[in-house]
Amino acid sequence: MKKYCIAAALSMACLAPVAQADTLLGLYLGAEGWQADNSGNFAEKGNAQSFNFDDETFSSYYAALEHPIPLVPNIKLRYTELELRGATTLSETFEFDGKNFTVGTAANTVTDLNHVDYTLYYEVFDNDLVSFDFGLNLKQFDGSIRLDGTVEGVQTTEVRDFSGLVPLGYLRAQVGLPMTGFSVFAEGSMLAIDDSKIQDYQVGVAWEIIGSMAMDVSVRAGYRSVVLELDDVDDISTDIDASGPFAGVEIHF
Secondary structure, eight states: HHHHHHHHHHHHHHHHGSSOOOOSSSEEEEEEEEEEEEEEESSSSSSOEEEEEEOOOEEEEEEEEEETTTSSEEEEEEEOOOOOEEEEOOOOOOEEEEEEEEEEEEEEEEOOOOOEEEEEEEEEEEEESSSEOOOOOHHHEEEEEEEEEEETTTTEEEEEEEEEEEEEEEEEEEEETTTEEEEEEEEEEEEETEEEEEEEEEEEEEEEEOOSOOOOEEEEEEEEEEEEEEETTTTEEEEEEEEEEEEEEEEEE
């Protein structure tokens, strides 16, 4: 993973001279609610087991600081709640945390994929009509998987913790609709290496309801999709898809 981080950082450094820094210091704060339709599977060793995950509403919070210092990237932090609850009847013997869960028995899971995104980015354009950002996103997982099921006729609960820092490329674009207060935007991070793939993107519409010298307030709504195909990250592999509509508010000081 380290060599991909270094390569991405060098690429941004080479492109940085063409980027335009903010003319004013800006702070962005946002909060969103996300109604996700969840599906997927996970494994520690051997075959992955699919679960019927509940559809749930998650929350996400972010803060971004933009500054006028050339060559120094802006920074954005985002926390995303992603705790999946699911159940299944095991279709085959399933090994987890050193235990063989019995085929044909019921199993329940709480899969904690909450994570923090650390994004370093440059602005190529930044005006009321068009803005475009590019950079590097580091997605930090400190999660766990809990599995309740049957091992040799005995009800058993096993919990497996895992952690990892995954680098992704980052892009964001926003286009304003003149004289309306509306704009459309797309923002996303993606990585594909060998058998691992992560994508996290959202597209939507923003409406500025307050615009003043002191503060701007916008409401935002759209669609967000998170796909986590992790291959042996701290001995855990996942193929999770959480996608659905979101709505939120953003404040700009």
